[in-house]
Amino acid sequence: MTEALLNIEGLTKAYPGVVANDDVSFRIAPGEVHALLGENGAGKSTLVKMIYGLVRPDSGRMQFGGAPYDPPTPHAARAMGVAMVFQHFSLFEALNVAENVALGMENPPPQRQLARRIREVSETYGLPLDPERLVGDLSAGERQRVEIIRCLLQDPKLLIMDEPTSVLTPQEVDILFETLRKLQAEGTSILYISHKLEEIKTLCDHATILRLGKVVGECNPRQESARSMAEMMVGTALHTPTRGEKAPGEVVLDLAALSVASANPFGTSLRSIHLEVRSGEILGIGGVAGNGQDELLAALSGETPAPAEAVKFCGQEIGHLGPNARRRLGLLAAPEERLGHAAAPDMSLTENALLTGAIREELVSGGFLKWPRAQGFAERIIAAFDVRTPGPGNAARSLSGGNLQKFVIGREILQRPACLVVNQPTWGVDASAAAAIRQALLDLAAEGAAVIVISQDLDELMEISDRFAALNEGRLSAPRPAKGLTVDEIGLMMGGAHDMEVAHVA
Amino acid sequence: MIRLEKRPNPSRAVGMMTPVLAVLLTMVAGGILFAALGKNPFVAIKTIFYDPILGEFAFYYRGQLLVKGGPLILIAIGLSLGFRAGIWNIGAEGQYIIGAICGAGVGLAFYPADFWFIFPLMVMAGAAGGFLWAMIPAILKTRFNTNEILVSLLLVYVAEQLLASMSLGLLRNPDGAGFPGSRNLRQYEAAANNELIAGTGMHWGVAAAFVAVILAYILLNRHMLGFQIRLTGESPRAARFGGVKPNLLVVFCLGTSGALAGLAGLFEVAGPAGQISIDFNVGYGFTAIIVAFLGRLHPAGILLAGLLMALTYIGGEAAQATLGLPAAAIQAFQGMLLFFLLAVDVLTNYRIRWAKLETA
Numbered sequence: 001m002t003e004a005l006l007n008i009e010g011l012t013k014a015y016p017g018v019v020a021n022d023d024v025s026f027r028i029a030p031g032e033v034h035a036l037l038g039e040n041g042a043g044k045s046t047l048v049k050m051i052y053g054l055v056r057p058d059s060g061r062m063q064f065g066g067a068p069y070d071p072p073t074p075h076a077a078r079a080m081g082v083a084m085v086f087q088h089f090s091l092f093e094a095l096n097v098a099e100n101v102a103l104g105m106e107n108p109p110p111q112r113q114l115a116r117r118i119r120e121v122s123e124t125y126g127l128p129l130d131p132e133r134l135v136g137d138l139s140a141g142e143r144q145r146v147e148i149i150r151c152l153l154q155d156p157k158l159l160i161m162d163e164p165t166s167v168l169t170p171q172e173v174d175i176l177f178e179t180l181r182k183l184q185a186e187g188t189s190i191l192y193i194s195h196k197l198e199e200i201k202t203l204c205d206h207a208t209i210l211r212l213g214k215v216v217g218e219c220n221p222r223q224e225s226a227r228s229m230a231e232m233m234v235g236t237a238l239h240t241p242t243r244g245e246k247a248p249g250e251v252v253l254d255l256a257a258l259s260v261a262s263a264n265p266f267g268t269s270l271r272s273i274h275l276e277v278r279s280g281e282i283l284g285i286g287g288v289a290g291n292g293q294d295e296l297l298a299a300l301s302g303e304t305p306a307p308a309e310a311v312k313f314c315g316q317e318i319g320h321l322g323p324n325a326r327r328r329l330g331l332l333a334a335p336e337e338r339l340g341h342a343a344a345p346d347m348s349l350t351e352n353a354l355l356t357g358a359i360r361e362e363l364v365s366g367g368f369l370k371w372p373r374a375q376g377f378a379e380r381i382i383a384a385f386d387v388r389t390p391g392p393g394n395a396a397r398s399l400s401g402g403n404l405q406k407f408v409i410g411r412e413i414l415q416r417p418a419c420l421v422v423n424q425p426t427w428g429v430d431a432s433a434a435a436a437i438r439q440a441l442l443d444l445a446a447e448g449a450a451v452i453v454i455s456q457d458l459d460e461l462m463e464i465s466d467r468f469a470a471l472n473e474g475r476l477s478a479p480r481p482a483k484g485l486t487v488d489e490i491g492l493m494m495g496g497a498h499d500m501e502v503a504h505v506a
Numbered sequence: 507m508i509r510l511e512k513r514p515n516p517s518r519a520v521g522m523m524t525p526v527l528a529v530l531l532t533m534v535a536g537g538i539l540f541a542a543l544g545k546n547p548f549v550a551i552k553t554i555f556y557d558p559i560l561g562e563f564a565f566y567y568r569g570q571l572l573v574k575g576g577p578l579i580l581i582a583i584g585l586s587l588g589f590r591a592g593i594w595n596i597g598a599e600g601q602y603i604i605g606a607i608c609g610a611g612v613g614l615a616f617y618p619a620d621f622w623f624i625f626p627l628m629v630m631a632g633a634a635g636g637f638l639w640a641m642i643p644a645i646l647k648t649r650f651n652t653n654e655i656l657v658s659l660l661l662v663y664v665a666e667q668l669l670a671s672m673s674l675g676l677l678r679n680p681d682g683a684g685f686p687g688s689r690n691l692r693q694y695e696a697a698a699n700n701e702l703i704a705g706t707g708m709h710w711g712v713a714a715a716f717v718a719v720i721l722a723y724i725l726l727n728r729h730m731l732g733f734q735i736r737l738t739g740e741s742p743r744a745a746r747f748g749g750v751k752p753n754l755l756v757v758f759c760l761g762t763s764g765a766l767a768g769l770a771g772l773f774e775v776a777g778p779a780g781q782i783s784i785d786f787n788v789g790y791g792f793t794a795i796i797v798a799f800l801g802r803l804h805p806a807g808i809l810l811a812g813l814l815m816a817l818t819y820i821g822g823e824a825a826q827a828t829l830g831l832p833a834a835a836i837q838a839f840q841g842m843l844l845f846f847l848l849a850v851d852v853l854t855n856y857r858i859r860w861a862k863l864e865t866a
Contacts, residue, residue, distance in 0.1 A: 303746050324749030335747060344741040346855075354733065355748040367730050398514040 599791025605768020636768015711773025
């Protein structure tokens with residue numbers, strides 16, 4: 001084996017109550033695209049934070065280019081040639097691209113010179129980007145390019161990318177991969193974090209798999225199947241959701257030209273959305289984050305009022321009704337943000353069961369609360385959805401993300417909705433819990449409910465939806481049967497590559 | 507280095523302990539303050555906390571405990587509802603004044619008639635006055651999204667001007683030889699809020715305070731509206747998702763706290779104070795904010811905190827009289843209590859870790 005660029009031996013990092021990384025060792029060769037695979041909570045983030053100097057390891061050693069490497073700060077890591085593109089961007093919307101890039105540099109050159117450098121780099125690597133544009137006007141994919149170019153200007157030897165494709169359309173993913181391959185050809189190593197196995201199969205030379213903070217395997221992704229890698233990640237055989245074939249029934253929810261202005265100045269307004277969902281059917285709604293997903297959920301849950309006739313539920317005009325009136329009719333929702341939206345973090349699970357269950361589960365009579373019934377309802381959710389918690393008296397924030405998500409979805413499903421709208425039902429949830437949630441949604445539809453799943457996970461949508469539509473800048477594409485849709489077609493429904501189809505690597 | 511670490515669950519035990527710890531810390535810091543003023547800190551603390559209850563002249567002070575504690579508790583209970591929901595009524599002092607003016611005005615309008623319904627009518631007028639005064643910030647907030655903290659606070663000064671104008675004009679005692687101030691309601695039997703049990707200080711306002719404590723407890727723990735108030739305070743977005751109408755809550759919380767403050771003003775003017783005068787208000791409305799927090803916004807806690815705060819008032823007056831402590835020192839002492847309470851409050855949700863420095 002050639003001399004490794006980065007050599008990690010026995011890295012260990014413990015936080016109170018949890019060992020995030022336990023004796024982790026692996027090496028990255030120069031010019032290698034190395035995947036770091038693992039479920040949420042497997043310790044991927046902690047590991048890269050140690051490499052990038054954000055967190056100090058408790059024990060273990062790192063070598064970079066043959067020399068001992070122990071960066072006390074990200075600044076030191078960058079000086080050594082390690083760059084990182086984070087999953088969440090740190091950009092100022094009110095500044096232009098060049099100004100944002102300059103803010104991330106140690107000694108920024110004058111603006112005009114910098115703008116020229118940005119153009120050079122963006123042309124060399126096939127990442128078209130105008131340095132004069134305001135970041136606030138850019139799509140998520142273009143914002144990511146700003147972050148990548150900011151890294152590339154430092155001539156990194158190792159580029160760390162954390163879940164880079166979660167905000168991209170399939171076409172944008174292709175552009176990104178070409179860039180990464182070009183970097184690789186020039187000898188830059190890439191540490192690529194993802195749980196999207198198909199991507200890793202196409203892009204990566206080598207994969208290290210983490211589970212519960214430990215390295216549980218290494219493999220060449222090209223020689224493995226997505227399923228075999230998933231099972232290494234989870235440690236058990238995966239359960240694939242199943243469903244029976246059934247003809248859809250009556251129209252339950254009918255949106256006619258629903259337009260809602262966003263309350264948030266950086267939000268996306270909904271523009272003339274048409275859709276019908278029938279009982280027994282799952283409608284999947286895809287789209288890149290920030291294209292109106294939150295607004296659509298709020299308009300359906302009743303948090304944002306709409307014109308009465310724009311939302312029809314079983315023939316009744318309900319656009320003007322609030323959340324509780326809609327719950328009474330049988331239209332339930334589960335928002336994306338678990339803590340602070342779907343659940344109150346500091347309140348107990350019993351109180352959180354009451355939050356949406358008060359009406360349909362009859363937890364209130366004459367305005368007075370029936371605590372024993374509310375606790376019983378919370379206990380039923382915990383039992384039916386395998387929520388891991390000592391009991392319903394615990395605060396919502398004490399649950400892990402996946403467990404709280406099971407609680408939130410379970411709370412709505414157990415109320416037997418006629419129509420359920422969920423946004424990102426398995427976001428941040430481990431694979432086995434995600435499979436359980438998807439199965440529960442399929443079962444709910446099989447029992448005759450209409451289900452709308454809004455998600456950014458295309459694999460998930462293809463797995464469970466009967467029909468598929470995409471949100472793009474607040475508009476919804478016409479729904480199409482999910483069976484037989486190609487990735488290209490889906491990508492075009494999601495808005496393509498935002499006018500970047502012509503981009504080619506020079 | 508000291509590090510704060512978030513607790514997975516808020517600690518109930520620490521939550522109960524923090525007020526006690528805050529009182530102890532206040533005694534220490536207050537003692538240092540008194541020592542710096544050249545007084546013996548131990549004597550000063552004893553004069554404030556011990557003498558009014560068990561000292562030589564305690565028979566006089568004990569009644570004062572309920573007289574001072576009653577309005578504080580009544581106002582603080584109302585404020586605590588809004589504070590729980592993140593609706594900040596800082597103007598209880600103004601609502602208290604307006605309640606007193608309205609209540610006294612109704613009573614004086616009947617003078618010298620003697621009907622049984624005069625006092626109940628005054629009670630209603632007092633509550634209505636406070637309610638309506640609180641509706642000004644409430645409606646401005648729901649209509650124009652103004653800040654209720656500023657509006658309610660500034661309305662206190664408007665109310666004070668109204669009070670002065672009433673004592674000098676409309677409500678001035680016609681038989682008062684031109685002195686400012688209204689007739690003394692205690693000398694007008696049909697309108698007087700007299701002691702219910704002689705020597706205890708127990709009057710209708712104190713009874714109302716106790717009833718308010720019980721009702722607030724039931725509201726917060728057993729009723730949907732109380733749940734919605736707590737939910738809004740914990741997490742406004744989750745509350746909207748849960749079907750809470752934020753504007754309705756603003757009106758309810760400001761209205762209730764205004765009505766209770768108005769009641770407190772009425773009971774005060776018809777009882778202990780006796781008359782509308784320029785210096786009728788003595789800051790109960792502001793001190794009640796401290797009481798509400800000292801009682802951890804919990805009805806039972808507010809009951810105890812109200813009595814404790816009344817004690818510092820009475821003891822503070824005693825210390826002024828016997829030790830010559832300046833009034834400002836007593837106010838600083840009360841301020842310290844709130845400061846320490848908020849400081850140690852952090853411990854409910856965080857625990858202190860003594861850890862080595864970690865380079866971030």
